Amino acid sequence: MAAQQLVLGIILIISALILLYLAIYSLRKRSSNLYFYFSLLMFSVFFWCLGSALEFLSSDFGAKVFWIQISYIGVATAAPLWFILILEYGQYGKYLKPANIGTLMILPLVIIVLAFTNNFHGLIWPSITPTSDATGALLIYAHGLGYWINIGYSFLLLILGFVILLRLLMKSPRIYHNQILILLLSGFIPLVFSVLYNTDILGIPGLDVTPFGLTISGFLMAVSIFKFSLLGIRPIAYETLFNTIKNGFMVFDKEDKLIDVNPAAEMIGITTSDVGKHFTQLMDNLPDLMKFYQNPEEESVVYAGDPFNIWIRVQSTLLYDNNEFKGRLIAIQDISKLKRVEKDFSESEERYKNLSELSPDAILVVIGENIVFANKASAKIYGFDNPDALLGKNIFSFYHPDSVELAKKRWNKVLVERKVLGFVEKKIISQDGQVKYIEVGDAPITYNGQQAVQLVARDITERKKLEEELKKSLKEKDLMMKEIHHRVKNNLMVIQSLLNLQSRYIKDTAARDIFKDSQNRAKSMAMIHESLYQSSDLKRIEFSEYINNLANNLFYSYSADPKRVKMDVNVDEVMLDVNTAIPLGLIITELLSNCLKYAFPGDKTGEIKVDFHPYTENGEKKLKLTVSDNGIGLPEGFDPKKSDSLGLMLIYSLSEQISANIKLDRTAGTKFEISFKEKAEFEKT
Structure with a gap:
């Protein structure tokens, strides 16, 4: 085994281990799909480098072929997985649906199967020839149709990924340019190395340098992850946030030139066309903002005059990189609505204060149990010359002992249940020792950011005195009316007694009957006045009891035989006014x-x-009212309206007095129906 192959194998082994570490690191983080796709790419390249390394380190021909087949797991999948990663990085994730990913991976899977079954068809390597007869010599792989299809497919995906990254590079802030350039290189370097191998420019038969290009890409990826936060916020995410946020942002470099601005900054007339301008040019018509920039504070509120006429909150953040000053970020927020609300609140508070000062009722605000606000009327009610003298005093110290318990119960209800309680009467002891009656209402409010209770109180001491005097006057009037009814009743009873005495000396029966009728009439009126005298209501009487008593008196007055004549009284409880009761009593x-x-x-x-x-x-x-009998009835042809009988004349006359209708029924004896509308309430209360 040549020393050169040993070195190359060790380099690829180290590269494979680095790639494996990156894959596991990314898989553990996996806070987004980007991490997952990056992890798959690293596993793919790991198999490519590992297979190539062991192919270098193997001396047996069969072993070399086996490891090159293993490397094809990465050879076939690396480009598609790199392209998927670029799509996710560029926020084209909507295209990465399972069906689309599966389609992308169909051809790589076919290539892997063809690589492992090459002995049967030779579509990947039609022939494999050692470069020499030496043990462990490099192998020359003839390239078949399947090989070139995989190369074409991989190159196509790499080119598409380059297009996406270049477009992203042109519209992303400079802070993300390093990330994008590294991603470009991670695809471009293996592409160049693959071209060198496939064109045999190096002139070394059997030496595939593509895995070494992958090694360089792996190192670049590691640098990008740990130095430039490759897997952190991506440019497109930054762009989306920067361009859609409602607050304006302006980025200035250390020479105070604008290098980036978002659309929201247009609220003060600064747009992307102003990039590159010095702050003095940008803020020439914004003197307050320029003053803030020249004397930076962390935060300030300034007014942007014509033509903007808005209030803005400005925040300045200095930008450092490794303790080196790089520039500053100016954030602006339109707070015109907030300013209007503050103004409206201030005006509302002023109106409230003016209204409370003009109010004739006492208005107090209490926090805890201490008074924190009191208007002018409060000073008068509580016995002070100045309302400020009430501030800080305990509200319960003014209540009369008779009212303290009620006041505390209402107080707790307002604070705990946050309910508005209506006016009730209470007694207080003012500063000068006077006992006063007040009407007080309680309501929960927020005062200076704290829960409080607002009291509205009015002095009703004079009204209470007048009420007492009126009650006394009414009582005296009631006594007087009772006395009048009592005397009228007595006078009518005297008249009845006189008529009774006089009738004893009258021999003529008809004349004596007239006296008897007059006695009964006087008696019926006397009974009305007696009922009024005994009733708590001096104007109305309960008429059902009166009818029963009157019917019994008349029954025994005429000495009727209860065995021969029966009296059936069926009446409801009805309250009648005296002006109706007297004529109706006479009618009965x-x-x-x-x-x-x-x-x-x-x-x-x-x-x-x-x-x-x-x-x-x-x-x-x-x-x-119905009065009927089943007796002999009225004589034939008798017209009660034309009768000269005093009793019948009284019936019709008194009926007209109370606007009553009379209906006479002669079918079975005699029945009088008298119906009328009573102005007073019918029902007994």
Whole structure:
């Protein structure tokens, strides 16, 4: 075995190990598809270099052929995998679908199969001839059709990859140029070495130098990974970020010349056409920005005047490479909206302050339990000359002992549940010792970035005094009204008693009946006033109880026999105004009196019914009174409207007074239906 072949074999072995390390390193990282494809490429080239190395180091003819077949795993796949890597690097990953990758790899797989089965067809190597009879001599491989198809396919993919990288080189920032150039060389160097081998320019029969080109490419890849972050952010990713971000970026070199700018910087009129200009040219119409650049701070807010008229936040970052100053990055952000919001907030805060100062109600803001804001009205309510005197004081120190517990409960509810609580009455003790009544509402707010409670309080001390006086006045009025009803009832009872005494001296039955009717009328009115006197409502009475009492009094007044005549009273609880109750009571008195006097003469038996119920007609609430009997009824041809009977005249007259309708039914005795609309509430409350 020649010493030259031994050296070449060792070089390729070392190269293969380096490539294997790069493959494993990339596979372990595998944070993106780029790492995965790079790892596959390194494994492919590893097989190429390893097979070629062992072919150099083998002395047996069969072993040499076997290892060159092993190397074809890399020979056939290296170019397609390099092309896939370039596509991923250039952000053409959308084309790297499984079906497309499979299509790319069909021919390499066929070539590998042909290499391992060459003995049967000779499509890769029609013949293999040693260069000499010496043991371990180099082999000369005749190139068949399959070989040249693989070479053509590989060269085509390399050229396509070069086109992609050259386009990427032209539009990427300079910081990524080294990465792209290394990738170009990683494909170009093996291509040159392959051309040298296939054209036999070197004049060394059987020596394939292509694996040595791969060795150089492997070293370049290693340098690119560890020095230029080949597998880090790629140029296209940087370009996408740089061109789409909403903030403007400008990169200046150490001579203060613009070397890169993104589209967002156009907000201040600087575009890619300005690249190469000095900052003094760029910022001639932006004096505030120029001042910032000349006296750099980390961050500042400046106004860009005409024609831009925007507020911008400017940030400056110095750029270093291995502690060597390279330039600076200027970032600009349009904060015009934020400035408008700040202005609106400031104006809103000023309006709030003015409104609170003009408010007649006390407005306080409390953080923790201490007052941090108080308007002018607060000073007056809490007994101070100046609202500033309230600041820092504990809000609960002003509450009367009767109100402290309620105040703390509401306080916790506002802070914990963040609820707005309506106005309630509380008592406070002002600075000068006065006990005052206030109405206070509580609301959660944020004040100077802290959770706080806003109190709105109004002094209702005078109103409470007026309420007490009004209650006292109403009580006195109620007593007076009770006294009036009591006296009216007594006077009516006196009249009834006088009529009763007078009737004892009257011999004429008809005249005595007239006196009796008058007694009953006075009695019915007296009962109304008695109910009002006993009721808490001095204007309305509960009428069902009144009807029951009136019916019983009339029944016994006329000495009716309960065995012969039955009284059935069926009424609902209804509250009636006194202006309706008195005439309706007289109507009931007249109707029941007529039933008791005339419906059941002699020993005739029967029943008297009284019904009183609310009902609804055409959406209106009404009341209906029905008084009926099953007695002898009214005489034939008798017209109650034309009767000179005082009782019937009263019935129709009083019905008109309360706007009631009267319906008379003579089919089975006598039945009067009186319906009317009551202005007051029907239902008992």
